[in-house]
Amino acid sequence: MRELAVVHQLAAKDHQVGEPGLYSRIMVIVDGNIPSQGDDESCYLTPVAAPKSGQGYYTLTRADGAERPAEISVDEAKLSQQDSEVTTLLEAYDWMTGRGFSVAAQSVQVILISNIGPCTGCKARLRIFQDDLVAAAKDAGSAVSITVESVYDTPEASLDRTRGSKIPTTYGYPDAVRTPYDISGRQGAYWVYRLPSLQ
Numbered sequence: 686m687r688e689l690a691v692v693h694q695l696a697a698k699d700h701q702v703g704e705p706g707l708y709s710r711i712m713v714i715v716d717g718n719i720p721s722q723g724d725d726e727s728c729y730l731t732p733v734a735a736p737k738s739g740q741g742y743y744t745l746t747r748a749d750g751a752e753r754p755a756e757i758s759v760d761e762a763k764l765s766q767q768d769s770e771v772t773t774l775l776e777a778y779d780w781m782t783g784r785g786f787s788v789a790a791q792s793v794q795v796i797l798i799s800n801i802g803p804c805t806g807c808k809a810r811l812r813i814f815q816d817d818l819v820a821a822a823k824d825a826g827s828a829v830s831i832t833v834e835s836v837y838d839t840p841e842a843s844l845d846r847t848r849g850s851k852i853p854t855t856y857g858y859p860d861a862v863r864t865p866y867d868i869s870g871r872q873g874a875y876w877v878y879r880l881p882s883l884q
């Protein structure tokens with residue numbers, strides 16, 4: 686519950702960034718240690734990535750980046766390649782491989798926090814990221830358990846939209862679990878979706 690409280694407080698702060706569109710950040714909880722702003726020693730909180738800031742390995746459009754899965758069309762990958770998650774996932778991956786696996790003894794919980802659930806392309810990116818983390822743990826000789834979750838607080842668990850005038854996409858996870866909170870009198874609910882474990 687305390688984790689959720691912290692996640693929410695940070696998410697609420699994120700919501701005050703004030704830019705339209707989907708922004709995101711990732712909280713990496715290591716062995717139960719919950720990061721605050723600026724923490725990068727024993728746990729990690731990425732900066733907030735703004736809409737259209739996406740670049741790097743997880744665009745799914747680069748020859749030298751993560752491979753685009755067959756179920757994601759070229760158009761969908763292109764339309765979503767600048768989404769904020771693209772940057773956030775790489776930040777979290779870099780911290781995990783540069784520091785996280787060497788400090789984690791038992792568990793790593795990666796929480797993607799965003800104001801809207803991830804689109805179809807970014808849900809694929811999150812699965813690839815999870816796969817990459819599991820592989821990186823093996824490479825690092827780490828036996829920690831890895832969980833990956835998506836947390837957001839839209840009215841509905843998922844929302845179907847058409848993007849770029851013709852590409853249908855679904856924001857959020859229809860199977861996300863509504864998770865109520867009551868923190869210091871502030872009530873609400875998040876959607877929480879935990880990716881199936883790969884371990």
Ligand SMILES: [Zn+2]
Pocket residue numbers: 765768770803804805806807808
């Ligand atoms: Zn996206």
